[in-house]
Amino acid sequence: MSRKGTPLDNAVxxxxxxxxKKETIYNNIIKTKHDMINLIHKWMNFKQTYRVEY
Structure with a gap:
């Protein structure tokens, strides 16, 4: 539990x-709960497999 008035505890x-929200929900038209769940799963899979090479 974070203490009251300490926003850094929840920053991550x-x-x-x-x-x-910015990359999924706000950029798409979502009609059903099932559509939202699928969209979030696709986004999470993309984020897990996307690698930036320096």
């Missing part, structure tokens, strides 16, 4: 949720 998960 808040950032993850923000990116998830």
């Amino acid at each position: 998960i808040e950032s993850f949720h923000s990116i998830l």
Whole structure:
């Protein structure tokens, strides 16, 4: 449990949720819950397999 008034405790998960919403939910028209679940699964699979090589 994070203490009251300490936003840094949740920074990682808040950032993850923000990116998830920006790249999936806000950019697509979602009609059903099943469509949303499939979209999020596709996004997560893409993020897991996408590698940036330097």
